[in-house]
Amino acid sequence: MRRSPRERKDCLKLALQRTLVLQNVINKSTVNKLNEVINEADIVANETNIQEKAVNQQEVLMDSQMMISSSKVLKTCTISLTKKMNDYDCIDFAQKLVKYVQGMSDNSELPPDWSLLEPQVTTLFKRVPNCNTLLGTLEPLEKKVLVRKKPEQRVAQQAAMIVPEKVVQAANIKDEDSVERTVRKIRKLIVTYYRETQKPLDFFKLILHPRDFGRTVRNMLYISFLVKDGIVTLRKDTNGNLVVQPCHKEKNLQRNDTRTGIQNVISLNMKQWMILTNMHKLKKPMIDFDEDK
Numbered sequence: 001m002r003r004s005p006r007e008r009k010d011c012l013k014l015a016l017q018r019t020l021v022l023q024n025v026i027n028k029s030t031v032n033k034l035n036e037v038i039n040e041a042d043i044v045a046n047e048t049n050i051q052e053k054a055v056n057q058q059e060v061l062m063d064s065q066m067m068i069s070s071s072k073v074l075k076t077c078t079i080s081l082t083k084k085m086n087d088y089d090c091i092d093f094a095q096k097l098v099k100y101v102q103g104m105s106d107n108s109e110l111p112p113d114w115s116l117l118e119p120q121v122t123t124l125f126k127r128v129p130n131c132n133t134l135l136g137t138l139e140p141l142e143k144k145v146l147v148r149k150k151p152e153q154r155v156a157q158q159a160a161m162i163v164p165e166k167v168v169q170a171a172n173i174k175d176e177d178s179v180e181r182t183v184r185k186i187r188k189l190i191v192t193y194y195r196e197t198q199k200p201l202d203f204f205k206l207i208l209h210p211r212d213f214g215r216t217v218r219n220m221l222y223i224s225f226l227v228k229d230g231i232v233t234l235r236k237d238t239n240g241n242l243v244v245q246p247c248h249k250e251k252n253l254q255r256n257d258t259r260t261g262i263q264n265v266i267s268l269n270m271k272q273w274m275i276l277t278n279m280h281k282l283k284k285p286m287i288d289f290d291e292d293k
Contacts, residue, residue, distance in 0.1 A: 019069035200243035
């Protein structure tokens, strides 16, 4: 039920009186009592609309005075709490502790014997029971002897899984011939370009295929075969670009026949391939012949 303006004014007047009393009485329950008074004032304020506040300005004045009084109560509580926290003096505590220990000994003129505090202090700490481990109390387990299978048995098992010899030989011969033909064609392409231009060939322009990442990787592998056999060489030009050019016959003759070149395979992923293809703007690959022909 909504209260009348007279009843609301009496309620605010009582709340104001209670807050004025709390300014002079500061104890543990002061904050709780202040919270109750403020809640009652908030209920009265919610029951009053703007038009009634404009007419009954005395209610607004009393509400403002109560808020001011509440702020003073909180300020007094804060000052009181700060004083209580500042009452502790570490130097005073240390001096009292020294006098207490000296009073426990027979001769107070001697330096304090701190061991006298041991019976009283140790009771404040939780005692941990002694424990023993099982390390060294058990006999070691007997080491198991591993029986290794004979190599002949493993060779026999592998031989049973091999495909018939004729089929494997025919497949290997066909693959080797196609790879060898492709490598020879790439060598001829590099030599022809070098004779016509007297300039080395850009490595990435040579191996890149603008539409097939797999062909690009295979082309890079074929170049590594030529480098290993000492037919071509990879180096950096004056601009820092990686180029490939045929080796001179004199260097091949001077080199020991038993020595092989170092086969370098450059790492290349799909993202790098796309970046290189866009950078060189290749429309047609340089290595444009079928491996099977």
